[in-house]
Amino acid sequence: MLSVSHLSKTFPGVRALSDVDFTARAGEVHALVGENGAGKSTLIKVLTGVYRPDAGEVTYDGEPVRFSTPLQAQQAGISTIYQEVNLVPLMSVARNLFLGREPLGRLGLIDFRRMHREADEALRGLGIRVDVRRPLRELGVGAQQMVALARAVAVDARVVIMDEPTSSLEPREVKTLFGVIRMLRERGVAVVYVSHRMDELYEICDTVTVLRDGRVVHTGPLADLDRLRLVAMMLGREIGEVREEGMTKFTGSHDTEAEPILRAEGLTVSHRLSDVSLAVRPGEVVGLGGLLGSGRSETAKAIAGALPTDAGRVVVAGVPVRSGSTAAAIRAGISLLPEDRKAEGIVPGLSVRENIALAALPALSRFGLVDDTRVDRIVETFMKRLRIKAAGPHQKVGELSGGNQQKVLLARWLALHPKVLLLDEPTRGIDVGAKAEVQALIDELADDGLAVLLISSDTEELIEGSDRVVVLKDGVVVRELTGDAVTEDALMRAIAAVPAGGSDD
Amino acid sequence: MTELALSRGSLDRDRLLRLLQDYGVYAGVLVLLLFNFAFTPHFASAENFRTQAVQVAPVLIVALGMALAIGTEGVDLSVGSVMALSTSLLSLYLGYGPWIAALTAVIGGIVVGVANGALIAFVGVQPIVATLALMVAGRGLALVLLPQLKDVRDPGLASLGSGDVLGVPYLVLIAAVLAVLVAFVMRRTTFGRQVLAIGDSRPAARLAGLPVRRVLIVVYVCSGALAAIAGVLATARLTASDPTSLGNLMELSAITAVVVGGTPLSGGRVRIGGTVAGAVLIQLLTTTLIKHDLPPSWTQIAQAVVIVLAVYAARERGRR
Numbered sequence A: 001m002l003s004v005s006h007l008s009k010t011f012p013g014v015r016a017l018s019d020v021d022f023t024a025r026a027g028e029v030h031a032l033v034g035e036n037g038a039g040k041s042t043l044i045k046v047l048t049g050v051y052r053p054d055a056g057e058v059t060y061d062g063e064p065v066r067f068s069t070p071l072q073a074q075q076a077g078i079s080t081i082y083q084e085v086n087l088v089p090l091m092s093v094a095r096n097l098f099l100g101r102e103p104l105g106r107l108g109l110i111d112f113r114r115m116h117r118e119a120d121e122a123l124r125g126l127g128i129r130v131d132v133r134r135p136l137r138e139l140g141v142g143a144q145q146m147v148a149l150a151r152a153v154a155v156d157a158r159v160v161i162m163d164e165p166t167s168s169l170e171p172r173e174v175k176t177l178f179g180v181i182r183m184l185r186e187r188g189v190a191v192v193y194v195s196h197r198m199d200e201l202y203e204i205c206d207t208v209t210v211l212r213d214g215r216v217v218h219t220g221p222l223a224d225l226d227r228l229r230l231v232a233m234m235l236g237r238e239i240g241e242v243r244e245e246g247m248t249k250f251t252g253s254h255d256t257e258a259e260p261i262l263r264a265e266g267l268t269v270s271h272r273l274s275d276v277s278l279a280v281r282p283g284e285v286v287g288l289g290g291l292l293g294s295g296r297s298e299t300a301k302a303i304a305g306a307l308p309t310d311a312g313r314v315v316v317a318g319v320p321v322r323s324g325s326t327a328a329a330i331r332a333g334i335s336l337l338p339e340d341r342k343a344e345g346i347v348p349g350l351s352v353r354e355n356i357a358l359a360a361l362p363a364l365s366r367f368g369l370v371d372d373t374r375v376d377r378i379v380e381t382f383m384k385r386l387r388i389k390a391a392g393p394h395q396k397v398g399e400l401s402g403g404n405q406q407k408v409l410l411a412r413w414l415a416l417h418p419k420v421l422l423l424d425e426p427t428r429g430i431d432v433g434a435k436a437e438v439q440a441l442i443d444e445l446a447d448d449g450l451a452v453l454l455i456s457s458d459t460e461e462l463i464e465g466s467d468r469v470v471v472l473k474d475g476v477v478v479r480e481l482t483g484d485a486v487t488e489d490a491l492m493r494a495i496a497a498v499p500a501g502g503s504d505d
Numbered sequence B: 001m002t003e004l005a006l007s008r009g010s011l012d013r014d015r016l017l018r019l020l021q022d023y024g025v026y027a028g029v030l031v032l033l034l035f036n037f038a039f040t041p042h043f044a045s046a047e048n049f050r051t052q053a054v055q056v057a058p059v060l061i062v063a064l065g066m067a068l069a070i071g072t073e074g075v076d077l078s079v080g081s082v083m084a085l086s087t088s089l090l091s092l093y094l095g096y097g098p099w100i101a102a103l104t105a106v107i108g109g110i111v112v113g114v115a116n117g118a119l120i121a122f123v124g125v126q127p128i129v130a131t132l133a134l135m136v137a138g139r140g141l142a143l144v145l146l147p148q149l150k151d152v153r154d155p156g157l158a159s160l161g162s163g164d165v166l167g168v169p170y171l172v173l174i175a176a177v178l179a180v181l182v183a184f185v186m187r188r189t190t191f192g193r194q195v196l197a198i199g200d201s202r203p204a205a206r207l208a209g210l211p212v213r214r215v216l217i218v219v220y221v222c223s224g225a226l227a228a229i230a231g232v233l234a235t236a237r238l239t240a241s242d243p244t245s246l247g248n249l250m251e252l253s254a255i256t257a258v259v260v261g262g263t264p265l266s267g268g269r270v271r272i273g274g275t276v277a278g279a280v281l282i283q284l285l286t287t288t289l290i291k292h293d294l295p296p297s298w299t300q301i302a303q304a305v306v307i308v309l310a311v312y313a314a315r316e317r318g319r320r
Helices: A040-047 A070-076 A093-097 A112-125 A141-154 A171-186 A198-204 A227-235 A296-303 A326-332 A341-345 A352-357 A372-385 A402-414 A432-447 A459-465 A488-496 B002-039 B046-071 B079-092 B098-123 B127-145 B155-162 B170-188 B190-200 B202-207 B212-238 B250-260 B272-291 B296-318
Strands: A002-011 A014-024 A029-033 A055-060 A063-065 A078-081 A159-163 A190-194 A207-212 A215-221 A262-269 A273-280 A285-289 A311-316 A319-321 A334-337 A420-424 A451-455 A468-473 A476-482
Touching (some): A002 A040, A014 A040, A014 A190, A014 A215, A029 A040, A029 A198, A040 A159, A040 A190, A078 A141, A093 A112, A093 A141, A112 A141, A141 A159, A141 A171, A171 A190, A171 A198, A207 A227, A227 A488, A262 A296, A273 A285, A273 A296, A273 A311, A273 A451, A273 A476, A285 A296, A285 A432, A285 A459, A296 A311, A296 A334, A296 A420, A296 A451, A311 A326, A319 A326, A334 A402, A341 A402, A341 B202, A352 A372, A352 B190, A372 A402, A402 A432, A432 A451, A432 A459, A451 A459, A459 A488, A468 A488, A476 A488, B002 B296, B046 B079, B046 B170, B046 B190, B046 B212, B046 B250, B046 B272, B079 B127, B079 B212, B098 B212, B170 B190, B190 B202, B190 B212, B250 B272, B250 B296
Parallel strands (some): A029 A190, A029 A207, A285 A451, A285 A468, A334 A420, A420 A451
Antiparallel strands (some): A002 A014, A002 A055, A055 A063, A207 A215, A262 A311, A468 A476
């Protein structure tokens, strides 16, 4: 129905897709999987006309096509349901459903009665009962997603692309969604399904295409592929591959006898985490493993008070920390190096000096006046210790390289003398040399007695850097790897395991 | 060769643009001064300078608070109404003596600031909407308190409005002290740093554990208090309370001064020196046109041109 061949797309500095072949057939649910940066989003955007390919061909219904706008693709019958709902929140549910193709009465005015009736029927057909006259934003995110789905179905789409449609749905809604997908399949619609949830893939999809680093590494029927192989392909690791000597700069062995300094107990955030517990001892590096969307970052944010929790508590050195407050967590000695360095970490317009001193300012000032000499001393110490390469302490952080920005952030936290460091993807997007330096630094910090929680999509980094690995899946702790069991093999098995007493485990 | 020359050329353009951003406003003031010295009769007199300075003082004081609000990626539209409220309170409480009355007026400004800040920080209303609400409410309240123009006859206030120290009017002195104070706060205190961090990247500031809400409230309280002070000073100078017209369009003049002074609307940077120069620039521009007998509509057009120029110069700054 819709296929691409030899597709390539390059962004400045990055080759997002290279020589990709992909075919979505009518009456088939096709899973598209891959880790962050594998090129899934780019591929979807090419299919839907958001991006134009640099090379390669898009064929739709047997004919080569070139969509230059998303609207053209939509009119041709390709509907997309994005992760974040892209409807008009202030308009009524019915208007959203019929946006751009409102039923017109005489005089060319919108026939509201007919629109409401048809909208109601369409939604009821999907098992959703809402007042279609109410504005869309009053609905829950799940219900909004269902409206988006209803819209996609109602426009008689021939290809429906779903980008992580279940990420904000309740289990019951997921069932409804799967019902709709099956219905679409029977109607002969080609469905492209993007998700990280293994269980869902195996429940609903017929074929799978695995992308990694912009290339197709596998495509074929899903039933022939066992979970472990699929995970191994996504992560780019061989099963049973054991390395004698690591390539990373971690030594990976720290004292693990002491009492835990950080305890998180029963952390629960609706849709994201359920009953996550973990403990980290001083001088220990605990890795958080799992695929994208498994709740790793959410766990770190919940511990740091940046994500309000529905249940659970965090205890540092025996003292409970007030939840939902970053300031309280910081006072308790918890520091979080956020995943999105550019948006949540650095303050790009301020200097290296201001960025380092930012969190520690109250301690570096008297009566609200900043003590410049002390700031200078601390900034100098850390710039030297972390080997931050900048034109000087007054250069803007936004102008530094990724690795140096990351070091500035580390310095900001270390200046607070934290007890617990939560590192979310500390080496993502920084060059190899800086990566090794940051890794060595993490090791050094743990040796100094800091408790470190490490999140990394780089399995090698995670395995070699961590003394223990807690494996998350769909917001639940599924396994804890300790001692000799900390291997890539065991990690992949834990991620791929079939839930609730499956045979694969 | 050509390539080298090209990159050299664009480098020079970049540098020129940056110079324009950083010092353009000062250059503008200088150009206007030179022009007036050369072509405007009776310009270079102490009396004239005093008049100009006294006229610019209230705008300048309001602009200082506005600069803080804009630094946090916000804006405070209620400043004009706060001035009106302040003049109403002042004349209402004048019976208790000028000091008590002035204090009451400033407290009124602080209350409006708390309301603004609370709406923005706790309720999460966008600054432009929150302060728009207080702008309407503030003017209304001012008119309820004092329905019409009223003469203010108080020797204390009169001397505040027209007295001087060594030839420098009190008004100008107060404005200068406040400008230095705000500049000092921005440069040397934790609060100043936190304002900039919040304006530059709010998520980062929050994750760094900064008291984002408290800082936002304090910023709008400062803006309210400064506007109230400006209201008191303006009343003292006019020796009359006129809540219907005092502070009308003041928010726009203040925003103009701040923007022309090189503070980007996207937050994260506050230039107090530039703001002062911006206010002076607008004042000089108006004077120049008036002294050369051009109609007031020309002044507005000239202001518009200056704003567009300032925004054009600031354009590149957004792309980091």
